[in-house]
Amino acid sequence: MMLIVLHVNPLKLILLLSTLYTLSDCYDPLDPNGNFSITFDINNRLDNGYLATVTLQNYHQYRHVDKPGWKLGWTWASNEVIWSMSGAIATDRGDCSSYSGSQMPHSCKKDPIIVDISPDVTQNRSARCCRGGRLSARAIDSLSSLTSFELEVRNLDQKENSIGQAPKNVTFMAPGPGYTCSPFMVTDPSVSLDSGGVRQVPVIRTWKSICTYSSFLANKSPVCCASFSTFYNPIITPCRNCTCGGCREADKNTQSCIRPSDSLGGSNDEKNIIRCTNHMCPIRVHWHFKNNYMNQWRVKLTISNYNFNRNYSNWNVLVQHPGFNEKVTAYSFNSTKLPTLVADGVALFWGIDYFNNELLHSDKDGVGSVTTEILLEKDQNSFTLQNGWTFPRRIYFNGENCDMPLPDTFPMLPNGSYIFRPNCLAFIFSLISLLLVLLVL
Numbered sequence: 001m002m003l004i005v006l007h008v009n010p011l012k013l014i015l016l017l018s019t020l021y022t023l024s025d026c027y028d029p030l031d032p033n034g035n036f037s038i039t040f041d042i043n044n045r046l047d048n049g050y051l052a053t054v055t056l057q058n059y060h061q062y063r064h065v066d067k068p069g070w071k072l073g074w075t076w077a078s079n080e081v082i083w084s085m086s087g088a089i090a091t092d093r094g095d096c097s098s099y100s101g102s103q104m105p106h107s108c109k110k111d112p113i114i115v116d117i118s119p120d121v122t123q124n125r126s127a128r129c130c131r132g133g134r135l136s137a138r139a140i141d142s143l144s145s146l147t148s149f150e151l152e153v154r155n156l157d158q159k160e161n162s163i164g165q166a167p168k169n170v171t172f173m174a175p176g177p178g179y180t181c182s183p184f185m186v187t188d189p190s191v192s193l194d195s196g197g198v199r200q201v202p203v204i205r206t207w208k209s210i211c212t213y214s215s216f217l218a219n220k221s222p223v224c225c226a227s228f229s230t231f232y233n234p235i236i237t238p239c240r241n242c243t244c245g246g247c248r249e250a251d252k253n254t255q256s257c258i259r260p261s262d263s264l265g266g267s268n269d270e271k272n273i274i275r276c277t278n279h280m281c282p283i284r285v286h287w288h289f290k291n292n293y294m295n296q297w298r299v300k301l302t303i304s305n306y307n308f309n310r311n312y313s314n315w316n317v318l319v320q321h322p323g324f325n326e327k328v329t330a331y332s333f334n335s336t337k338l339p340t341l342v343a344d345g346v347a348l349f350w351g352i353d354y355f356n357n358e359l360l361h362s363d364k365d366g367v368g369s370v371t372t373e374i375l376l377e378k379d380q381n382s383f384t385l386q387n388g389w390t391f392p393r394r395i396y397f398n399g400e401n402c403d404m405p406l407p408d409t410f411p412m413l414p415n416g417s418y419i420f421r422p423n424c425l426a427f428i429f430s431l432i433s434l435l436l437v438l439l440v441l
């Protein structure tokens with residue numbers, strides 16, 4: 001028998017494993033095509049420059065960009081400047097001292113950072129612009145999942161018919177970290193329709209970058225947790241202790257806790273105040289198995305916001321459960337089922353406009369929350385009350401994977417068989433009562 005020994009450089013092995021871990025973290029089987037696409041279209045040549053349109057497209061089914069909005073950055077390949085811009089602004093003008101005259105460049109920064117402008121702004125707008133930095137999840141509102149802005153670029157290298165090189169070092173924040181962007185690559189030119197839609201007009205050149213998300217890069221700890229309960233057991237399975245970074249203060253009378261905001265989507269110099277809990281999570285999603293009918297079962301889903309100073313606008317919750325392969329009815333939330341690469345069904349829930357699409361913060365009087373009841377059809381071949389089947393496999397809040405309780409902590413069925421068929425018992429008692437009435441008559 002021959003023994004083969006492979007000599008592997010430990011440093012190379014660590015780098016390989018790290019790369020594989022990062023790639024697997026970026027890949028989401030519940031949203032296999034989820035990414036942000038940055039398209040840089042050069043529309044027209046100018047003397048020493050060009051006109052371009054930059055389009056941001058959110059292909060995530062359930063991850064959206066909330067206020068304060070996205071930030072897009074790059075590094076110019078040469079000495080380009082942004083002469084003018086509409087539909088967005090550069091956050092820093094930079095050093096434009098080499099220019100003189102009444103008209104100055106919009107930004108001379110080598111590495112500009114671009115942000116969106118408010119929908120209320122009436123000037124300096126462009127087509128499909130000005131959402132205040134917000135981009136909807138594609139499954140919720142595809143029309144609001146993209147935005148674009150226009151810019152005039154000058155100061156190119158003096159070469160005949162040159163349109164310059166693609167910008168480098170693309171960065172994207174939405175609004176926090178976690179996104180890794182590929183370099184701008186030349187792709188097939190974007191095409192628009194003219195002459196009533198019968199004539200195709202391609203742009204001069206198109207560069208495209210794809211930005212993928214990694215929760216491992218974005219958050220040091222979870223930002224939400226899940227808890228479970230059922231009608232047949234008084235014991236509630238809570239969120240695990242110390243789930244979201246740190247444990248509550250020793251003083252149980254403390255009403256609020258201060259924690260860093262790097263995992264909550266805020267700026268690094270902010271502090272977020274949340275209600276003190278054993279789990280210390282800003283968000284808790286509670287799944288309560290409420291009723292078991294003959295052909296259906298009912299769940300109550302509650303999302304609680306433990307932040308004292310942050311509301312969540314246009315929130316959404318994604319739940320993976322095999323029961324969602326059947327018909328689902330949500331009474332107080334919008335909902336849709338998503339196609340995925342997993343066998344279990346996946347349902348997306350979000351608030352109803354002007355009713356509960358904003359998850360309010362907590363205050364001294366209580367915790368901000370939104371709730372709905374969900375009615376699910378039964379698949380008699382798979383439905384069971386045993387082994388925690390009625391509880392979700394995974395839960396996401398605003399695209400972030402919530403920490404789940406361990407299976408051995410799930411509410412268990414009590415001893416005795418009466419609890420397995422509550423509706424059958426009700427039917428039997430009703431039948432006996434009816435027979436007694438008939439006998440009396």
